[in-house]
Amino acid sequence: MRKFERAGIDFVMLEDSTALTDIYGGTFESELKWTPRAPKHDPMALASRLAYETEKIGIVVTASTSFYPPFLLTRLLSTLDHLSHGRIGWNIVTSTGDRAAQNFGHDTLPVHDERYEIAEEFVDVANALWASWDVDAASPIHPGLESYVDHTKVRTIDHAGKHFKVRGPLNTLPSPQGKPVICQAGASASGIDLAARVADLVVSAPKGRAAMRTYRDTIRSRAAGFGRNPDDVKVLYMVTPILGETEKDARRRAERYYEPTDAAIARRLIMLSGDIDFSRFDVDKPIPDDLHTEGSTSILENLRTWAAGRTIRETVAAERTESLRLVGTPASVADEMESVIEEVGGDGFLFFGGGGGVLNRRYVDDVCDGLMPELRRRGVAGTGFRGQSLREHLAGAR
Ligand SMILES: Cc1cc2nc3c(=O)[nH]c(=O)nc-3n(C[C@H](O)[C@H](O)[C@H](O)COP(=O)(O)O)c2cc1C
Incomplete structure (x- = not known):
């Protein structure tokens, strides 16, 4: 502090x-x-x-x-x-x-x-x-x-x-x-x-x-x-700025940070599980159309904007939670x-x-x-x- x-x-x-x-x-x-x-x-x-x-x-x-x-x-x-x-x-x-x-x-x-x-x-x-x-x-x-x-x-x-x-x-x-x-x-x-x-x-x-x-x-x-x-x-x-000593260093760090590993996908789905249990879905299929939330409606809406033509895994990998990706020195x-x-x-x-x-x-x-x-x-x-x-x-x- x-x-x-x-x-x-x-x-x-x-x-x-x-x-x-x-x-x-x-x-x-x-x-x-x-x-x-x-x-x-x-x-x-x-x-x-x-x-x-x-x-x-x-x-x-x-x-x-x-x-x-x-x-x-x-x-x-x-x-x-x-x-x-x-x-x-x-x-x-x-x-x-x-x-x-x-x-x-x-x-x-x-x-x-x-x-x-x-x-x-x-x-x-x-x-x-x-x-x-x-x-x-x-x-x-x-x-x-x-x-x-x-x-x-x-x-x-x-x-x-x-x-x-x-x-x-x-x-x-x-x-x-x-x-x-x-x-x-x-x-x-x-x-x-x-x-x-x-x-x-x-x-x-x-x-x-x-x-x-x-x-x-x-x-x-x-x-x-x-x-x-x-x-x-x-x-x-x-x-969430990702900073490095050089641009290359920062890009390398960003690749690691945003890498859609199984653990990273699971972590995001846990965070998304406000009143929907995302563990019920096959991550290699699309998000079901009929999902409804009374939790954060805007978070589910944001997820849907990334979902067209994508599986859940691909959607979560593509989705952005921050306003901008800031990567560099x-x-x-x-x-x-x-x-x-x-x-x-x-x-x-x-x-x-x-x-x-x-x-x-x-x-x-x-x-x-x-x-x-x-x-x-x-x-x-x-x-x-x-x-x-x-x-x-x-x-x-x-
Ligand atoms: C930067 C930021 C911090 C937030 N912190 C909290 C929090 O500490 N606790 C919480 O219950 N919700 C938190 N929220 C969620 C918001 O209160 C709000 O529910 C969310 O942005 C969705 O908007 P909506 O409620 O109008 O659908 C946060 C949202 C943002 C963007």
Whole structure:
């Protein structure tokens, strides 16, 4: 984490899920053996420690609107925002797969669009709770006052909606950032709507320059439709740069990284098994036409775009999860990143973990010691933290 901070990386995002799944093949073996998704400790406790260990870098935690009670999460995020002096962000997810629901007293998750309907209301409640204290309600200096909080600046929210009933107010002090930075990764129509309406930061993985531009245009025009300034919604694209000392070295590494070995294909199919058990299918036959998911609809759609005329094995080998394949020396990859932002627009990139999604030391060194200095030299990233809070830092990005 300190290394990321020294390298000038703006924030880290701690991904999360709330279930150990056994969808692929009906056992936990594949999930535990092959994916970086498990074991997984709670990001909230981790964020608290990371805030203590660092000074400037933003910390974005993931929390699901399908399971947390809004009051509990809002209070938790406010507390973390205090502990980090205003560096917390919340990655809003709605969860995928019934295994998560089964840890919270339900047999199944609500269907995809209903989850987003719940998320919309959840965020409205959270925003109302964060606004239930005026920013100047508490004062460290209070001559003549019995309490250092002015009770007239604190009020109930009295929310009674379709999914939540919350009286409020929050019982924490106002969040140092007003409210944590809101982050979202919606890719479906309902996901994009939520992101455009409420997010400060959108992390995305549209494939290729044209799709990246379309995605960003869609987010910006939807945000304007919600009465927002589109520049207030920062759009980042997901990439996993593969770096080498020479172009040839990088290409060799990329060949290994993308090699469609049986293990690599199996690993991807495990990751795709949100509520569909991909072990049931013959990998040398096409993806069945009638597959339906109430998990990540956009992930299945993406898979289908690569599937025409291909077997499952060939589809997975051809499929891309990141927005662009960045392969080269730190200097050539930095050039490409700069040209992508100039041509496509957008506010930056989210580096996704290296081999198999795992953050190994080599990948971290490559990015922090190789790529970031090149980006800094071009003045496009890592040029210093603007302001104390993550919100101020992001606002200064444009
Ligand atoms: C960069 C990135 C990070 C994500 N992190 C998480 C996560 O930590 N937990 C989770 O349940 N979903 C995560 N997702 C999934 C999204 O929340 C979302 O479900 C997905 O992009 C599909 O969009 P949709 O829900 O609109 O269909 C992530 C997606 C992206 C692109």
